[in-house]
Amino acid sequence: MFDHNDSASNAASSHRRRRLLSYTFLSEVLVDFLLAIVSSLFIVFAVLAYMRPKLGLSSPEHDPLLTVAKYIPSIFPILFTAIVARFLKAVATIKLEHGASIISIEYLLSSRTVFSAVVTPFTLKTINILTPTLILLWALSPLGGQAGLRVISIGSSSTTRPQNLFYLAFASEFPIRDYSDSESAGSLALVNALFNGAIVSWAKTRYLPQDQFGNIRIPIYERLPSSLNNESDWRQIKDVSEVEWTSLTGLPIRDLPMTGVSDFTINTGYMFTKCNVSGQEWPSPLTRQNLSQYEGWSGANYAITPGSLNQTLPISFTFRSLDVDHFYKNDLSDNKTLTIASCDVNMRYVEVRFSCDGTACQPLAIRPSKSPASHDVVGPSINSQNATLNTPISGLAQNRTMRNVIPIKFFAEFSNASNPTLACDPIKCPPSGIEVYLNNSINPLSQYDTSKLWRNGNDLISLRFTQLINTYWTNTIAPFAIAGDFRLARDRDSQRRNYNTDNVIESRLTISKRILVCNYGWFAILLVCSVVLFLASLTTSVLSAYRYGPDVLDRFSSLLRDSEYAGIPHESSIEDAVDQAIRLRNVKVRMGDVKPESEVGYAAIGRCDGDNAPQRLKSDKLYA
Numbered sequence: 040m041f042d043h044n045d046s047a048s049n050a051a052s053s054h055r056r057r058r059l060l061s062y063t064f065l066s067e068v069l070v071d072f073l074l075a076i077v078s079s080l081f082i083v084f085a086v087l088a089y090m091r092p093k094l095g096l097s098s099p100e101h102d103p104l105l106t107v108a109k110y111i112p113s114i115f116p117i118l119f120t121a122i123v124a125r126f127l128k129a130v131a132t133i134k135l136e137h138g139a140s141i142i143s144i145e146y147l148l149s150s151r152t153v154f155s156a157v158v159t160p161f162t163l164k165t166i167n168i169l170t171p172t173l174i175l176l177w178a179l180s181p182l183g184g185q186a187g188l189r190v191i192s193i194g195s196s197s198t199t200r201p202q203n204l205f206y207l208a209f210a211s212e213f214p215i216r217d218y219s220d221s222e223s224a225g226s227l228a229l230v231n232a233l234f235n236g237a238i239v240s241w242a243k244t245r246y247l248p249q250d251q252f253g254n255i256r257i258p259i260y261e262r263l264p265s266s267l268n269n270e271s272d273w274r275q276i277k278d279v280s281e282v283e284w285t286s287l288t289g290l291p292i293r294d295l296p297m298t299g300v301s302d303f304t305i306n307t308g309y310m311f312t313k314c315n316v317s318g319q320e321w322p323s324p325l326t327r328q329n330l331s332q333y334e335g336w337s338g339a340n341y342a343i344t345p346g347s348l349n350q351t352l353p354i355s356f357t358f359r360s361l362d363v364d365h366f367y368k369n370d371l372s373d374n375k376t377l378t379i380a381s382c383d384v385n386m387r388y389v390e391v392r393f394s395c396d397g398t399a400c401q402p403l404a405i406r407p408s409k410s411p412a413s414h415d416v417v418g419p420s421i422n423s424q425n426a427t428l429n430t431p432i433s434g435l436a437q438n439r440t441m442r443n444v445i446p447i448k449f450f451a452e453f454s455n456a457s458n459p460t461l462a463c464d465p466i467k468c469p470p471s472g473i474e475v476y477l478n479n480s481i482n483p484l485s486q487y488d489t490s491k492l493w494r495n496g497n498d499l500i501s502l503r504f505t506q507l508i509n510t511y512w513t514n515t516i517a518p519f520a521i522a523g524d525f526r527l528a529r530d531r532d533s534q535r536r537n538y539n540t541d542n543v544i545e546s547r548l549t550i551s552k553r554i555l556v557c558n559y560g561w562f563a564i565l566l567v568c569s570v571v572l573f574l575a576s577l578t579t580s581v582l583s584a585y586r587y588g589p590d591v592l593d594r595f596s597s598l599l600r601d602s603e604y605a606g607i608p609h610e611s612s613i614e615d616a617v618d619q620a621i622r623l624r625n626v627k628v629r630m631g632d633v634k635p636e637s638e639v640g641y642a643a644i645g646r647c648d649g650d651n652a653p654q655r656l657k658s659d660k661l662y663a
Contacts, residue, residue: 067583074122075576081115081187081569088191089562092555102555104191111187119180119572124151126575127173129582132592143169148592153177176571183568186561194556202301202548205293206255207525209308210436211516213445226518231456233514233521237287238457238472238507242481245287248279248401252523254289255400257309258282259505260389260407272406279401283502285309286509291520292400296548301395303546306408308389310430310512312504314358314382318375318493321361333359335450338460339468340489343453345446353383354433356450358504360474362489378492380500384508385427386435431512453511477503604633604643604653629653632662639663 084107091104131147146169150156156173160166214226240251248256262283263274276282286309295301335356336342340363346355362376388411392403429435432449434442457472470490475483478490480503492500514521607623631653632640640662645653656662 068580071125071576071580071583074118074125075573075580077118078122078569078572078576081111081183082566082573084111084187085190085562085565085569088565089557089559091191092557104555105193108188108191112184115184115187115568116180119183119568120152122572122576122579123176123180126579127151128592129579129586132586133582135592136586143167144592150177153180179568179571182564183572186565186568190558190561190565192556192558193553195551196554197549197551199547199549202294202296202546204295204301204303204544204546205525206305206307206544207291207513207517207520208436209290209513210431213431213437213441213449213516215441215444215448227452229518229522230452230511230514233288233518234456234511235472237510237514238476239483240287245284245480246280246282248282248284248289249399250287250289252289252291252521253398254291254521255393255402256284256286256289257307257389257391258402258405259285259309259311259502260387260405261311262502263405273404274406275404276402282402283506285311285505286513287506288510288513288521290513291517291523291525293525295395295398295400296550297397299397299548299550301400301546301548302393303395303544304390304392305544306388306390306410308408308411309387309509310384310432310505311387312382312384312501312508314380314497314501314504316378316380316493316495316497316500318373318491319377319379320374321377330359330361333357335454337454337458337471339458339471341454341471341474343450345450348433348443348446353385353428354430354446355381355383357381360470360477360489360492362491363468373491375491375493380492380504382501382504384430384432386430387427431516432508449512449515452515453508456511473507476507480506602644604645604651607646629655631655632657632660 084104087104088108091102127147127150131144134147135144142163142165146159146163146165146167149159149163150169150173156177159173160170237245237250244251250256258276259282260274263276266272266274290305290307330336330340330342333342333344335344341358341360344357344359346357348354358378358380360378362378388408389405390408391405393400394403395401431437432446434445437445454473459469459471470478472483474489474492477492477500478495495503517525520526605628607626627647628644629647629652630642630644632655633643633645633651633653634641635654638661640656640660642656642662643653645651647653
């Protein structure tokens with residue numbers, strides 16, 4: 040007996056096999072498979088973004104993950120739309136086969152973009168469980184794109200360790216030079232070259248916290264604004280361009296790392312001058328030679344005379360400068376052509392906080408030293424920050440047998456360092472480097488004539504002498520170290536240490552390096568979005584494989600199925616809309632009036648050829 044059930048089952052199985060082997064199904068499976076592979080790459084990217092920073096790469100700026108991350112915000116939403124739209128259609132098709140409300144199927148098909156997922160509840164006048172689900176699903180699209188961009192970035196990693204540094208002792212031993220010795224003469228020539236080079240250097244470089252050789256400059260404590268906190272004697276340095284420096288030449292520092300941030304405090308000192316400046320009349324330039332009566336006469340238009348050495352008084356000197364060009368310029372407005380500056384030289388001990396990024400340093404704060412160095416001096420040891428009388432010029436930290444000689448030697452070399460007498464006639468000399476700096480520290484090279492220096496006043500002359508004396512002293516005690524050859528000196532007398540000579544300061548060195556950083560929050564978002572995308576693509580493939588009915592949703596050709604007006608030849612009731620469209624590719628159809636003879640027409644889709652072709656719709660006719 041013929042079994043109709045077996046026949047129907049065999050027919051359904053045969054059709055299923057044919058459908059699974061059809062071009063339409065295979066192409067859809069291939070597309071879903073490729074989308075699944077591409078979506079899985081986002082999971083791989085997320086895992087790499089999580090693992091990559093732990094590798095400690097040396098050049099993170101060129102890591103390919105950063106390049107890929109730039110394109111994810113563009114690629115992810117496009118791929119997300121393609122996969123989720125196909126997924127929602129597959130779900131709607133399965134629901135249609137199993138039986139579902141029209142509104143639920145329409146809701147799924149109408150929510151296949153971010154915008155439509157928000158608008159559909161209003162257009163269909165329906166809010167149900169699908170509303171928040173679909174909105175949440177589509178919210179993953181922009182979140183995934185942004186997560187891909189932000190999951191990995193360039194950051195910094197810092198490690199801190201101690202670092203030993205050495206810096207020049209300001210109160211180092213003054214070298215007593217034998218001018219007949221070629222080595223001493225060469226050393227003095229270098230000192231004078233450094234000194235004059237500092238005077239005529241570009242004005243902007245003199246406002247920087249480091250000199251042209253990278254040596255660190257010390258601020259003048261007295262010329263910084265006081266702290267707002269009365270209990271603190273630290274004075275903060277906020278703008279280095281407004282700082283007055285103790286010297287045009289900085290203190291050399293040794294073993295400063297080329298990379299990393301070094302923070303340290305140095306305990307040092309500087310000399311500062313207090314000058315009383317006045318102007319006096321001078322009878323004639325022809326009697327200029329009368330300056331020769333003063334000790335320390337340069338042979339030019341000025342003389343620097345050191346005062347007597349008295350351990351109970353600060354070292355002093357008297358500076359005299361003659362404005363000889365007054366007589367040649369016929370300037371009769373003021374006959375006070377002789378400047379006399381009587382100056383005392385005192386000592387200031389300070390602690391200075393520095394921060395250096397590599398070898399670029401700047402001071403952060405300064406205060407009077409809480410524990411100034413105790414030197415080998417004549418009289419009581421220095422143990423108080425108020426001990427300002429003893430300076431290196433007056434014998435501080437110097438060889439006992441040479442202390443009376445040092446002031447004379449120092450001021451003589453200081454005076455001759457920029458002496459113009461070798462290049463001028465005996466009657467009229469141009470100003471020396473010391474004089475032009477005292478008159479115009481901004482642009483000394485612009486001055487060719489002598490001037491009335493007393494007009495600059497006590498404060499300005501005191502400041503500029505402070506800078507000049509400290510500059511020459513630093514250049515004198517360590518000319519090679521200033522120029523970059525800073526070698527640690529060994530004390531001749533092992534029982535005595537010069538101030539901070541060979542003294543080690545421990546800095547805090549922070550080394551920062553650029554690394555790849557994974558943002559774990561964005562990593563979690565990217566991973567969730569990528570997994571959802573991957574599962575959606577796989578689910579679409581599975582649902583398509585288990586679909587028995589034809590693919591009729593979202594296809595125009597499915598509107599012609601079983602239409603009595605279309606006149607479309609029947610192939611199979613389970614023919615996919617895509618196959619139907621391919622089969623009928625050359626058939627022309629029209630949405631028109633299929634009852635043109637009736638008073639009330641009827642709009643439907645029909646074939647354009649044949650006797651019953653629909654006519655064009657008219658605006659003046661009623662339609663049922």
